[in-house]
Structures are given as structure tokens and as C-alpha cells.
Amino acid sequence: MRTAFVLIWVLCIGAVQQHAPAPLSGPSEAPGSYRDLTERELALAKAFGKLPSALPSPTNSLADSPVAARLGERLFFDPRLSANGNLSCASCHDPDHGWADGRQLALGIHQLDVHSPSVLGSGWNFWQFWDGRADSLWTQAIEPIESPLELGGSRMELARLVVFAPELRGDMRTLFGELPDLSDEARFPRRARPWPVSPEEPFRGPTKEELLDPAVAAWASMAKEDQALVNRLAVVATKSIAAFERTLFPQPGSFDRFAKGLTDGDEEGIAALGADELYGWRLFAGKANCISCHFGPSFSDGRFHNLGLQTNDDAALAIEGRPSGVRRLRVDPWNGRGAFSDDTSWEANGKILYAATGEHLVGAFKTPSLRGVVHTAPYGHDGRFASLAEVVNFYSDLPGESTVGHREETLQPLDLSPQERKALVAFLGSLSGPAVTRADAEEPIDGHLKR
Ligand code: HEC
Ligand code: HEC
Structure with a gap:
């Protein structure tokens, strides 16, 4: 049933995109x-x-978990995720501005070149972002946390927050299982995030310039298994943020x-x-x-x-x-076909494989x-x-x-x-x-x- 539905959706998107009504x-x-x-x-x-109700999110097994939504709500309003300790998701998705920010262009640690959309009803979105470069809410959420323009934080700080903060770790344990010990700062530096994935060379290492950022250098120095562990913790956190956003409707x-x-x-x-x-x-x-x-x-x-x-x-x-959105979507290691997805099947991710792109977009x-x-x-x-x-x-x-x-x-x-x-x-x-x-x-x- 779901297969048929997804298939029809994908075909419609491919076919109808070109035709005027x-x-x-x-x-x-x-x-x-x-x-x-x-x-x-x-x-x-x-x-x-x-x-309408939120769309199903098969790649997120926590999508409809009330515990995840409670944890996600706290993270959404938590300024500890930002580099300056003053900003949270809610700074740009502010309940007092319809869960947007009332500004022409978004302002985080620095100014962005696009306007903040509301997150009310974001569970309806087939794609996230203006160019649709994220295929789900949980995939979307890591970008503002790590973007130097937005919160300027890192996935390591996110992982440490949910593991160490007394009011968060209980829910995190319920969702993740036994929490790992991240106290060894030689293995788990306080602040670490990977370099950006390039659509042209998705598997390349960091450039010299990227390594000038201490957070990137810290990530590059970590063992592969430790990176994987931190990724798994951060993914549960962003899947929880997604679970919260899925409860938000106008x-x-x-x-x-x-x-x-x-x-x-x-x-x-x-x-x-x-x-x-x-x-x-x-x-x-x-x-x-x-x-x-x-x-x-x-x-x-x-x-x-x-x-x-x-x-x-x-x-x-x-x-x-859109064309740049599709290029980035396809190489995003956090997309629905990647290692952190709870359903990498074709049925759940056909939209990534068949995303329409081209000159006309x-x-x-x-x-x-x-x-x-x-x-x-x-x-x-x-x-x-x-x-x-x-x-x-x-x-x-x-x-x-x-x-x-x-x-x-x-x-x-x-x-x-x-x-x-x-x-x-x-x-x-x-x-x-x-x-x-x-x-x-x-x-x-x-x-x-x-x-
Ligand atoms: C060809 C498709 C198309 C048609 C037809 C269309 N829209 Fe839009 N609308 C869009 C897109 C795409 C955007 C966002 C564009 C952008 O910012 O680059 C948009 C943006 C908007 C927005 C701003 C919403 C926001 O949150 O920023 C409003 C309001 C709106 N449209 C109303 C209308 C109305 C009223 C009509 C009919 C007169 C209309 N649209 C016809 C595609 C369309
Ligand atoms: C500095 C302001 C800022 C912060 C902080 C911020 N956002 Fe956003 N958000 C934006 C802007 C701007 C966009 C559109 C960006 C784009 O399309 O390139 C956006 C897009 C989104 C979207 C996609 C909505 C849609 O209709 O496509 C979601 C969902 C979202 N943000 C959630 C979050 C979450 C969760 C956080 C915290 C982890 C967060 N945002 C932090 C400004 C911000």
C-alpha cells in the first residue's frame, strides 16, 4: 500500500514538474x-x-515517540547548542513570530542570504529548506546546529549535551539505550564537527583551509569508531527534534x-x-x-x-x-538512504533517487x-x-x-x-x-x- 503511494508520488513529481496546468x-x-x-x-x-496530518517519516523510528518529542522540544529551545550561548532554534523559529523570525533575512551568529520559514506544519513538507536539500526533518536539523552562520555549534556539543545534562539524559537513555562515557576529552574533544561534504567529491578529506577551524581539526583527529558513536548520539537528538516539530501545526x-x-x-x-x-x-x-x-x-x-x-x-x-538542493541532497550522509536512516529501502527513499532537477529548475x-x-x-x-x-x-x-x-x-x-x-x-x-x-x-x- 505504502509502496504504491510512494511510487505514485514519485512518478507525479517527475512527470508533472514539466507541465503547466x-x-x-x-x-x-x-x-x-x-x-x-x-x-x-x-x-x-x-x-x-x-x-492535514504530518507525512509518515519511515526513516525516523522516533518520529511519533512522545519521549522523543519531549526531548526534542527542550533541545529546540536550548541556547547551549549555540557557539555564543544566546541562540537556539527558537531564535529564528520564534513562537512570537509565527515560529519564523519576522526578519527579512535570518540572523544567527552571522547573517544568512535567505529568510527563515516557519516550522509550523513542517511535518507536511515533502522536502525541507527552500531548495529542498534535506529529505526529512531529522536530516535538516543538523545543519543549523553546525552552520557557522546559524548556531555555530557542533555535533560533539550536541552529543555531550544530551549525555551530560541531568534534565536531558533520562529521556536520552530511554531512546538510545545505555549512554556512553564521553568524559575522555582526548578521545571526545569538547567541540568537533566534520568538514562540509562536497557534491563534486563526496568522499574527500578536509582541505588545509578547513583544518584551520579547530572544531574540524578536532573531528579529523578522532578515531572512526568514536566519530560513529558521536554521530549515532547526534542522530537520536535530531530525530527527537524532528519528533517535536512533527507536533507543530498552525x-x-x-x-x-x-x-x-x-x-x-x-x-x-x-x-x-x-x-x-x-x-x-x-x-x-x-x-x-x-x-x-x-x-x-x-x-x-x-x-x-x-x-x-x-x-x-x-x-x-x-x-x-533546486538543482543545487538536489546535488547536496544526493551526497548528504544523513539522507534517508544513509547509515543513520531507520529505513533505507527504495520505497521509503524513491524521492531521493528520482528527485527532478535540470536547467528548468x-x-x-x-x-x-x-x-x-x-x-x-x-x-x-x-x-x-x-x-x-x-x-x-x-x-x-x-x-x-x-x-x-x-x-x-x-x-x-x-x-x-x-x-x-x-x-x-x-x-x-x-x-x-x-x-x-x-x-x-x-x-x-x-x-x-x-x-
Ligand atoms: C508557479 C507556482 C506558483 C503560483 C502559480 C503561485 N505561487 Fe505563491 N509561491 C510559489 C513559490 C515557489 C513561492 C516561494 C517563492 C520564492 O520565495 O522564491 C511562493 C510564495 C508565496 C507566498 C509567500 C509565502 C511565504 O511564506 O513566504 C504567498 C503569500 C503566495 N505565494 C501566494 C500566492 C498567491 C495568492 C497566488 C495566486 C495569485 C500564488 N501564490 C501563485 C509558487 C506559486
Ligand atoms: C539563524 C537562524 C536560524 C536558526 C538558528 C535555525 N534556523 Fe531553521 N531555518 C532558518 C532558515 C534561514 C531556513 C531556510 C534555509 C534555507 O532554505 O536555505 C530554515 C529552515 C528550517 C526548516 C525547513 C523549513 C521549510 O519549510 O523548508 C526547518 C524544519 C528548520 N529550519 C528547523 C530548525 C531547527 C530544528 C533549528 C535548530 C536546530 C533551526 N531551524 C535553527 C533559520 C534558522
Whole structure:
């Protein structure tokens, strides 16, 4: 059953990536009430208007473990993972900013060249990161810990933390088994991380320059078995972080109440969408064709598209997007086919083998979910849009020529009237419920949280 599902997914991703959806027909004037919506508009609303569950994560045997989620939550908020002791995952994925950071570009130990997405609903993502270079949440989590731009920490510090910290080691023992003794600092230096894996030469050793970093030199000096042990500890820690993230979802919005009302024939639920939002839904699903990419109950097709946002002439600032994501994904020793995966089978990892790439994806980034979007301004992979109105204006006018790859042909200027723009913004608002606090994250939303 799962095999068939994964196969169909993989085939769809490979095949559909190249094709533009069929042109749309249907009314484009404002509906007077929900009774004016077409069969198609009603059926799509019922199909999309419900929070999905997290995707299965067969490569992580701890994905649905409550003990792992509890450990993962503590690690997510723990500043001891950062080089300066002040930063944690939650600095950039902050409950007070919709679990993003409210900044245009992320700021860790140093400034990044991309914007922090929210981690709410990251369990829905078929790929992680804007370029999808990680195939799972647990694979994703090691990068911000070790990146000198983000937390600037190391897997050794992560392993030592979960082994030594009195409030963490109990859960760690439950998940890992008897904890090893890491107290010999000659074998287990306090701070050690491997050099980056190069897609061109995945098996090469560290370069002279890389060895100038004391943490890299420390890792290079370790015995292979000790490196393997530290990797196994760090993997259990990131699988726990993933288990926590899989419990994080945005709250349902008025669009979901509307959809449930339609399904149950309940007028009060149906009344949750006002005139502007109904009109916005009609445009979103019809004339503006937003659903060709923001498709399904997560409002993302999980694929990669070039919107032509990069219009600068400075080649040094260009971000390649999906093709570089695929190159890095394939050589990532932490991917679902690697030594730390709990299911290296073809069925669980077909998406890695068949990940679509090529010229047409240069400059393409992952379609983000639109759920909870009112809480996560600014928008876009480079955080260029300050508001949802700016995003809608962009799709309406499509300014500028793409300088990295080319803008997907599906996109044509929509030339929306002020009323249509307002309706689309109102509709986007209906995909968000109240903000999710850390305390909420410990309570079930719609039965989604397991603790
Ligand atoms: C310095 C800010 C910063 C810190 C600290 C940080 N992140 Fe992120 N996070 C980002 C940015 C920026 C991206 C997008 C990066 C990219 O796509 O290249 C991201 C992407 C992600 C994603 C993928 C979401 C998606 O929709 O693709 C997840 C999940 C995530 N981070 C979790 C974490 C975890 C877990 C930690 C702590 C171990 C963490 N982050 C620490 C800034 C940060
Ligand atoms: C061709 C596919 C495609 C179409 C059509 C499309 N989007 Fe997007 N959307 C994307 C991608 C990809 C991104 C991220 C792009 C980036 O940052 O480079 C995005 C980003 C967004 C964002 C920012 C979300 C965030 O968290 O940063 C919003 C809001 C949005 N789209 C709304 C819409 C609306 C409204 C429409 C219809 C008018 C629409 N999209 C049509 C693919 C699409």
C-alpha cells in the first residue's frame, strides 16, 4: 500500500514538474453568497479545508515517540547548542513570530542570504529548506546546529549535551539505550564537527583551509569508531527534534470552519467566510490560478518553481535553488538512504533517487504552505515582500526580468483590480487561525498533538 503511494508520488513529481496546468474556465465575478460557488469551487474547498496530518517519516523510528518529542522540544529551545550561548532554534523559529523570525533575512551568529520559514506544519513538507536539500526533518536539523552562520555549534556539543545534562539524559537513555562515557576529552574533544561534504567529491578529506577551524581539526583527529558513536548520539537528538516539530501545526482558520460547515450542512460554519474571502477563494482557485502551485490542504504542491524573483545583475548574489538542493541532497550522509536512516529501502527513499532537477529548475524554490501565513511576514525566500498585499501585487504585475533561470511560463501578469487584490488578501487571511504559543504546542490542536 505504502509502496504504491510512494511510487505514485514519485512518478507525479517527475512527470508533472514539466507541465503547466490546463487553462481555467469559470466565473470570475464576485459571488453573492456561497450558493453562487460552482461545484468545482465547493468540492475543492471541502477537500482543502482541513489541516492535514504530518507525512509518515519511515526513516525516523522516533518520529511519533512522545519521549522523543519531549526531548526534542527542550533541545529546540536550548541556547547551549549555540557557539555564543544566546541562540537556539527558537531564535529564528520564534513562537512570537509565527515560529519564523519576522526578519527579512535570518540572523544567527552571522547573517544568512535567505529568510527563515516557519516550522509550523513542517511535518507536511515533502522536502525541507527552500531548495529542498534535506529529505526529512531529522536530516535538516543538523545543519543549523553546525552552520557557522546559524548556531555555530557542533555535533560533539550536541552529543555531550544530551549525555551530560541531568534534565536531558533520562529521556536520552530511554531512546538510545545505555549512554556512553564521553568524559575522555582526548578521545571526545569538547567541540568537533566534520568538514562540509562536497557534491563534486563526496568522499574527500578536509582541505588545509578547513583544518584551520579547530572544531574540524578536532573531528579529523578522532578515531572512526568514536566519530560513529558521536554521530549515532547526534542522530537520536535530531530525530527527537524532528519528533517535536512533527507536533507543530498552525491553527485552523475560518476557511476550515467554512469547509466543515459545507460538509456538515451547518450554516453557522458556512458563515465563517465573508463576501471578500469567498471572492478571494474563487480567484485563488480560478482566474488567479494560485492553486496550480498552492495545491491541497497544506496549500503547497511540495514542488519547486521559479517565480522570477531574482532580478539583480550581481552574479555573486545569485541563489541557484533546486538543482543545487538536489546535488547536496544526493551526497548528504544523513539522507534517508544513509547509515543513520531507520529505513533505507527504495520505497521509503524513491524521492531521493528520482528527485527532478535540470536547467528548468534553476532559480526555483519550494512552494511554501500558506497556512498560518498572516503570522509570518515578511514573505518569499529572500523575505522581500513586507506584506501579503505586496505578494498579491507581485503576482498581479510580475515586475522585472529573471536573471537566474527564467520565470515559469505558468505565471502571466494577472492585472488584478483593486477589489480583486483585496479579496485575495482577505482569502489568505482565512487560512490562518490564532497564533500558536509554546504552551499551545504542548496541547492538542484538532487532535494533532500526541502529548
Ligand atoms: C539563524 C537562524 C536560524 C536558526 C538558528 C535555525 N534556523 Fe531553521 N531555518 C532558518 C532558515 C534561514 C531556513 C531556510 C534555509 C534555507 O532554505 O536555505 C530554515 C529552515 C528550517 C526548516 C525547513 C523549513 C521549510 O519549510 O523548508 C526547518 C524544519 C528548520 N529550519 C528547523 C530548525 C531547527 C530544528 C533549528 C535548530 C536546530 C533551526 N531551524 C535553527 C533559520 C534558522
Ligand atoms: C508557479 C507556482 C506558483 C503560483 C502559480 C503561485 N505561487 Fe505563491 N509561491 C510559489 C513559490 C515557489 C513561492 C516561494 C517563492 C520564492 O520565495 O522564491 C511562493 C510564495 C508565496 C507566498 C509567500 C509565502 C511565504 O511564506 O513566504 C504567498 C503569500 C503566495 N505565494 C501566494 C500566492 C498567491 C495568492 C497566488 C495566486 C495569485 C500564488 N501564490 C501563485 C509558487 C506559486
